[in-house]
Amino acid sequence: MEQNQTKPLEGTLLFIFGATGDLAKRKLYPAIYSLYREGKLSDKFAVIGLARRPKTNDQFREDVKQSIAEFSRYPNDEDSDWPAFAAHFEYMSLNTNDVEGFRELEKTAVGLEAEFGLSGNRLFYLALAPELFGQVAHHLRDGGLLAGNGWKRVVIEKPFGYDLKSALALNEEIRNVFEEKDIYRIDHYLGKEMIQNIEVIRFANAFFEPLWNRHHIANIQITSSETVGVEDRGGYYDNSGALRDMVQNHMLQMIAMMAMEPPSRNVSEDIRDEKAKVLRSLRLYGSHEEVAQHVIRGQYGSGAVKGKNVPAYRDEESVNPASTTETFVAAKVMVDNNRWAGVPFYIRTGKRMPVKSTEIVVEFKGVPSATHKAQQHALEPNLLVFRVNPMEGIYIKINAKKPGTDGVLVPVAMDFCQSCQVGWNTPEAYERLLHDAIRGDSTYFTRWDEVSHAWAFTDRIAEAWSHDEQPLHTYEAGSWGPDAAHGLLARDGFKWWPVNGQDESDVVWVTNRSE
Ligand SMILES: NC(=O)C1=CN([C@@H]2O[C@H](COP(=O)(O)OP(=O)(O)OC[C@H]3O[C@@H](n4cnc5c(N)ncnc54)[C@H](OP(=O)(O)O)[C@@H]3O)[C@@H](O)[C@H]2O)C=CC1
Numbered sequence: 001m002e003q004n005q006t007k008p009l010e011g012t013l014l015f016i017f018g019a020t021g022d023l024a025k026r027k028l029y030p031a032i033y034s035l036y037r038e039g040k041l042s043d044k045f046a047v048i049g050l051a052r053r054p055k056t057n058d059q060f061r062e063d064v065k066q067s068i069a070e071f072s073r074y075p076n077d078e079d080s081d082w083p084a085f086a087a088h089f090e091y092m093s094l095n096t097n098d099v100e101g102f103r104e105l106e107k108t109a110v111g112l113e114a115e116f117g118l119s120g121n122r123l124f125y126l127a128l129a130p131e132l133f134g135q136v137a138h139h140l141r142d143g144g145l146l147a148g149n150g151w152k153r154v155v156i157e158k159p160f161g162y163d164l165k166s167a168l169a170l171n172e173e174i175r176n177v178f179e180e181k182d183i184y185r186i187d188h189y190l191g192k193e194m195i196q197n198i199e200v201i202r203f204a205n206a207f208f209e210p211l212w213n214r215h216h217i218a219n220i221q222i223t224s225s226e227t228v229g230v231e232d233r234g235g236y237y238d239n240s241g242a243l244r245d246m247v248q249n250h251m252l253q254m255i256a257m258m259a260m261e262p263p264s265r266n267v268s269e270d271i272r273d274e275k276a277k278v279l280r281s282l283r284l285y286g287s288h289e290e291v292a293q294h295v296i297r298g299q300y301g302s303g304a305v306k307g308k309n310v311p312a313y314r315d316e317e318s319v320n321p322a323s324t325t326e327t328f329v330a331a332k333v334m335v336d337n338n339r340w341a342g343v344p345f346y347i348r349t350g351k352r353m354p355v356k357s358t359e360i361v362v363e364f365k366g367v368p369s370a371t372h373k374a375q376q377h378a379l380e381p382n383l384l385v386f387r388v389n390p391m392e393g394i395y396i397k398i399n400a401k402k403p404g405t406d407g408v409l410v411p412v413a414m415d416f417c418q419s420c421q422v423g424w425n426t427p428e429a430y431e432r433l434l435h436d437a438i439r440g441d442s443t444y445f446t447r448w449d450e451v452s453h454a455w456a457f458t459d460r461i462a463e464a465w466s467h468d469e470q471p472l473h474t475y476e477a478g479s480w481g482p483d484a485a486h487g488l489l490a491r492d493g494f495k496w497w498p499v500n501g502q503d504e505s506d507v508v509w510v511t512n513r514s515e
């Protein structure tokens with residue numbers, strides 16, 4: 001793994017399959033542009049955009065410009081470098097089923113490599129429907145695109161399969177062509193600043209490192225809530241649901257980052273080894289009863305989000321009106337190893353909830369003998385909270401004496417908002433991950449064993465749900481999900497901590513936030 005973050009990247013030819021799609025527009029072009037603006041991409045790079053619809057190079061460059069204007073964290077309108085940047089982009093119409101077209105692509109690629117002085121390093125980004133991943137991999141090989149000097153890597157978007165069986169088949173197809181070390185499976189949560197910060201907060205602080213275990217932590221809660229509904233993605237989402245869309249990947253990866261042992265070396269494989277061990281230690285639910293007891297599913301009904309009335313999931317245009325797809329999941333997850341024995345990891349994720357937020361709360365156990373002052377009060381537990389997005393930062397909640405009183409205690413939250421810090425314009429997840437893939441650092445991409453353990457966990461749940469005997473709760477859009485999700489914690493004597501510290505009027509906030 002290379003450690004230098006700022007050294008310009010090696011010359012690379014970047015192939016974007018799905019160049020006219022949503023992901024390319026919203027995430028990939030802005031990411032390439034930010035890398036360029038920050039000097040991380042040397043002048044030696046070129047991008048070939050690929051999709052079926054015809055387009056001239058000029059039209060493609062105009063599309064790229066529009067998407068950067070709309071979605072980039074850097075404005076492009078005043079950038080006098082724009083023509084020079086745009087000249088690196090070419091477009092070719094290609095259907096992924098057309099192997100002859102891939103031979104043409106090879107010729108175009110060789111031409112661009114000569115023009116931009118590139119030495120054969122190629123990154124193939126598959127921003128395509130997963131059914132096309134295997135076909136593209138084979139046609140890249142058969143079209144001669146993987147021969148010659150330089151490294152050849154493939155970046156694969158999620159979802160990686162529909163279940164363990166299909167993921168195995170997909171993996172085999174891709175492994176027929178690429179070695180594991182050249183496969184970069186994206187989980188964009190791993191590219192988020194605060195998810196990468198977990199390791200640092202955990203292992204670089206004497207406050208936390210010794211306490212990070214079952215002796216001191218009562219539970220860990222991970223919430224990833226969205227205000228949006230299914231939008232126009234019903235074709236994909238109605239087949240997938242929150243379990244496959246969010247839990248199998250992002251939520252379990254966050255558990256892995258929170259629960260893993262310190263890696264013995266700071267190298268990709270050691271870090272991924274530790275994450276894989278956590279995912280292998282997830283307790284698999286053995287019966288439908290266990291699933292019913294520990295996993296809650298819900299689907300949003302109509303309601304109001306941010307003051308606007310919204311329809312029920314089944315009334316969304318892109319969704320089957322009789323759909324039983326879950327848009328909300330809450331679960332109690334156990335990591336069966338020595339460090340975490342008996343510590344529940346509660347997760348919940350859903351669409352049409354009151355706020356957009358991802359937060360991880362670590363709730364510490366109470367102190368056995370409080371001071372004579374504290375003994376008179378019910379003590380609030382200490383919390384450490386990672387704010388992942390959209391606001392980035394951490395806060396800790398402690399108990400303190402209210403000034404001027406004789407032993408009245410107040411909870412005090414010391415809040416560091418990283419994204420409020422002037423001048424800290426942190427890279428987007430896709431920007432960081434693209435940078436990593438080009439420099440050959442696979443730390444924050446998911447290895448096959450991680451993916452397969454995660455599917456083994458979610459398959460048990462999906463199997464139980466497929467029998468339709470488990471409740472699918474309807475929750476009001478704009479709420480925090482079905483009541484049963486609260487029961488999941490209440491049963492263990494816990495509660496969900498409010499996201500963004502909402503409703504915590506008794507807490508004294510010490511914060512660098514301005515609002
Ligand atoms: N959008 C997002 O925010 C996220 C997307 N993803 C994943 O990224 C991938 C792409 O998603 P998204 O961009 O939203 O999808 P879109 O449907 O918006 O785009 C699909 C792209 O694939 C091209 N395409 C489709 N069929 C073919 C074909 N046979 N040959 C060549 N090109 C083809 C389309 O162009 P044309 O019609 O011109 O051929 C288009 O450029 C999916 O795997 C998705 O799950 C993952 C996380 C988030």
Ligand SMILES: O=C1O[C@H](COP(=O)(O)O)[C@@H](O)[C@H](O)[C@H]1O
Nearest residue numbers: 158188224226245246250358389
């Ligand atoms: O992968 C996905 O993630 C998004 C949420 O990502 P975030 O970075 O905005 O938190 C989710 O909306 C989408 O359904 C899912 O496919």
